[in-house]
Amino acid sequence: MKTTIAVAKGDGIGPEIMASVLRIFEAANVQLGYEYVEMGKSYFDAGHSTGMTAAAKETIERLGLLFKGPMETPKGKGVKSINVTARKVWNTYANQRDFRSLNGVDTVFSKAGIPINLTIIRENIEDTYGGIEHLLTNDVAVGRRIITRAGSAQVIRYAFEMAKRKGYTKLACGHKANIMKLTDGLFLETFYEIAKDYPEIESSDIIVDDLCMKLVSRPETFQAIVLTNLQGDIVSDLCAGLVGGLGFAPSANIGDNISIFEAVHGTAPDIAGRGIANPTALLLSGILMLRYLGLTTAAANIENALLYTLEQGIHTGDFGDKATASVNTEAFADTIISNL
Amino acid sequence: MKTTIAVAKGDGIGPEIMASVLRIFEAANVQLGYEYVEMGKSYFDAGHSTGMTAAAKETIERLGLLFKGPMETPKGKGVKSINVTARKVWNTYANQRDFRSLNGVDTVFSKAGIPINLTIIRENIEDTYGGIEHLLTNDVAVGRRIITRAGSAQVIRYAFEMAKRKGYTKLACGHKANIMKLTDGLFLETFYEIAKDYPEIESSDIIVDDLCMKLVSRPETFQAIVLTNLQGDIVSDLCAGLVGGLGFAPSANIGDNISIFEAVHGTAPDIAGRGIANPTALLLSGILMLRYLGLTTAAANIENALLYTLEQGIHTGDFGDKATASVNTEAFADTIISNL
Ligand SMILES: CC(C)[C@H](C(=O)O)[C@@H](O)C(=O)O
Numbered sequence: 001m002k003t004t005i006a007v008a009k010g011d012g013i014g015p016e017i018m019a020s021v022l023r024i025f026e027a028a029n030v031q032l033g034y035e036y037v038e039m040g041k042s043y044f045d046a047g048h049s050t051g052m053t054a055a056a057k058e059t060i061e062r063l064g065l066l067f068k069g070p071m072e073t074p075k076g077k078g079v080k081s082i083n084v085t086a087r088k089v090w091n092t093y094a095n096q097r098d099f100r101s102l103n104g105v106d107t108v109f110s111k112a113g114i115p116i117n118l119t120i121i122r123e124n125i126e127d128t129y130g131g132i133e134h135l136l137t138n139d140v141a142v143g144r145r146i147i148t149r150a151g152s153a154q155v156i157r158y159a160f161e162m163a164k165r166k167g168y169t170k171l172a173c174g175h176k177a178n179i180m181k182l183t184d185g186l187f188l189e190t191f192y193e194i195a196k197d198y199p200e201i202e203s204s205d206i207i208v209d210d211l212c213m214k215l216v217s218r219p220e221t222f223q224a225i226v227l228t229n230l231q232g233d234i235v236s237d238l239c240a241g242l243v244g245g246l247g248f249a250p251s252a253n254i255g256d257n258i259s260i261f262e263a264v265h266g267t268a269p270d271i272a273g274r275g276i277a278n279p280t281a282l283l284l285s286g287i288l289m290l291r292y293l294g295l296t297t298a299a300a301n302i303e304n305a306l307l308y309t310l311e312q313g314i315h316t317g318d319f320g321d322k323a324t325a326s327v328n329t330e331a332f333a334d335t336i337i338s339n340l
Numbered sequence: 341m342k343t344t345i346a347v348a349k350g351d352g353i354g355p356e357i358m359a360s361v362l363r364i365f366e367a368a369n370v371q372l373g374y375e376y377v378e379m380g381k382s383y384f385d386a387g388h389s390t391g392m393t394a395a396a397k398e399t400i401e402r403l404g405l406l407f408k409g410p411m412e413t414p415k416g417k418g419v420k421s422i423n424v425t426a427r428k429v430w431n432t433y434a435n436q437r438d439f440r441s442l443n444g445v446d447t448v449f450s451k452a453g454i455p456i457n458l459t460i461i462r463e464n465i466e467d468t469y470g471g472i473e474h475l476l477t478n479d480v481a482v483g484r485r486i487i488t489r490a491g492s493a494q495v496i497r498y499a500f501e502m503a504k505r506k507g508y509t510k511l512a513c514g515h516k517a518n519i520m521k522l523t524d525g526l527f528l529e530t531f532y533e534i535a536k537d538y539p540e541i542e543s544s545d546i547i548v549d550d551l552c553m554k555l556v557s558r559p560e561t562f563q564a565i566v567l568t569n570l571q572g573d574i575v576s577d578l579c580a581g582l583v584g585g586l587g588f589a590p591s592a593n594i595g596d597n598i599s600i601f602e603a604v605h606g607t608a609p610d611i612a613g614r615g616i617a618n619p620t621a622l623l624l625s626g627i628l629m630l631r632y633l634g635l636t637t638a639a640a641n642i643e644n645a646l647l648y649t650l651e652q653g654i655h656t657g658d659f660g661d662k663a664t665a666s667v668n669t670e671a672f673a674d675t676i677i678s679n680l
């Protein structure tokens with residue numbers, strides 16, 4: 001059986017990095033079919049308020065899985081990011097980002113010999129991402145954050161399942177329930193409620209500011225952390241910084257019916273079309289997707305080839321603190337393919 | 341003229357670190373008088389809901405300046421941290437924390453030769469710290485964040501003034517106005533409004549998740565950052581982690597009538613009374629206070645002695661990643677005094 005997935009190339013550097021990744025998939029004999037969908041900034045500009053055509057939406061819902069490149073956020077008051085809209089439309093309630101030190105990608109932590117291997121699971125729909133705000137007067141703005149037991153439960157359960165699947169021994173809940181006693185309190189209460197179903201995973205909680213302090217000093221002590229939406233957003237990027245930046249961080253948005261795998265970095269309009277972009281984050285997201293689809297052999301094969309390529313010092317222009325590229329996008333993909 | 345300030349020793353290790361710091365002040369011939377006030381967990385337990393007696397409140401309001409040790413947060417639903425209450429009672433709207441690499445305090449960044457010298461200014465009253473939350477049902481919690489133009493303006497103006505005073509060339513505004521368009525939008529708008537009065541300071545803004553990513557990879561590129569309350573709380577602790585932890589981070593809560601200088605680490609009940617606690621954060625807060633009071637010579641003198649002591653490798657038990665203490669609290673203070 002061959003699974004078919006929806007593919008949205010994305011804006012800016014999206015099409016070129018997507019082409020590289022799918023070329024690597026093909027070389028690795030990945031058994032997947034693709035249906036390309038119309039989604040991105042230009043579709044928004046053409047009048048589709050969600051950034052996708054009706055046909056794209058129908059295709060994605062039929063196939064249940066979207067692999068997407070980065071998309072530009074349309075400008076303007078009241079306009080939402082296409083990425084955020086997509087998460088909401090399909091209730092992809094869990095955002096998973098895996099952060100791992102990569103040999104060949106130099107960071108302060110890799111130089112200090114501190115290995116990082118941790119996963120952030122972020123609630124992806126609620127909190128201030130509901131966008132419920134109003135101006136009481138011209139000088140007073142009020143925003144609302146809403147946390148529900150059901151919304152918390154689904155992402156927390158996903159986090160425990162993921163921890164189990166990955167063989168993690170512990171899962172922490174990050175929160176600010178000492179200040180937001182009812183909202184984050186509900187999230188935290190739900191965490192310990194669900195933890196009872198997973199006695200094999202050691203559960204603990206940590207206040208988010210303390211968490212950030214520890215992440216920048218002892219990141220190796222963490223395995224998996226689940227958080228509410230905005231705190232999870234902040235902590236995810238912090239962790240991306242630990243391993244070299246968004247160019248090295250895969251991302252999955254998991255829902256019950258539809259899941260989205262995407263690179264979360266920007267569209268880099270300044271270098272778009274020049275064939276020099278770094279496809280690593282999208283490739284890592286693709287590897288996560290292959291595992292999700294049960295294509296574990298292909299996933300491992302591609303992952304090893306990627307890791308080996310990076311270790312060899314082959315890289316595009318935005319790697320860690322190295323200013324110079326050794327290769328362009330296609331040559332990078334070629335090396336990965338030759339290392340398969 | 342001799343200024344008199346209010347002093348609250350704090351809970352746990354508070355009294356012993358305060359004693360060390362005031363002994364150093366005395367040796368440095370600091371011209372200050374002290375009035376000790378009754379404030380802390382035991383006063384809360386004795387029925388004072390704000391954690392201080394009426395006499396303490398009166399004294400602090402008369403003197404206008406409080407130097408305080410850490411205080412334990414009373415347990416219980418609906419009970420607020422004494423520190424947070426104090427900030428609110430006296431409208432100390434700006435929280436300033438200076439983060440600086442200290443020779444002798446090893447961190448991942450110091451080992452990589454990355455010098456850190458930056459200040460976080462955090463709005464200290466508004467945002468979700470208003471504590472306005474309710475349960476809509478048992479399963480739905482709603483919290484409110486309120487941002488006002490006046491509240492934003494006072495902290496932002498303080499940040500620009502501080503930047504000027506310190507000779508900084510730039511100030512950034514951290515925010516999440518791409519999601520919280522009205523609330524953080526108001527803060528951001530106010531930032532650029534006030535920036536017009538400070539053409540000599542380069543102003544810019546950065547989305548808070550991106551900020552955290554950059555802080556853990558290129559912290560040396562920042563000088564001063566102003567943020568709303570919760571984001572500022574998170575970013576402050578992240579920065580504390582960069583320089584060795586809360587044991588090395590001074591904190592000032594600035595208001596128009598009353599200001600509070602405090603150590604923001606915990607009360608460490610496990611080691612309280614054993615004479616081994618690290619007084620560095622409280623001493624750094626004290627140095628910040630002396631500068632605020634215009635006692636700049638004494639401030640510089642004590643600061644140099646502290647820096648020199650740390651550089652010599654003299655330290656208490658919680659320094660960076662060194663597990664062993666070379667001295668206890670009093671011997672540490674003695675060395676600083678001998679280095680004056
Ligand atoms: C672009 C932005 C709206 C988005 C978010 O805040 O979720 C991004 O930071 C992310 O992490 O995917």
Ligand SMILES: CC(C)[C@H](C(=O)O)[C@@H](O)C(=O)O
Nearest residue numbers: 178179209421423424573604
């Ligand atoms: C103890 C806690 C309530 C407090 C805060 O959140 O402000 C602390 O984290 C701080 O930064 O001073």
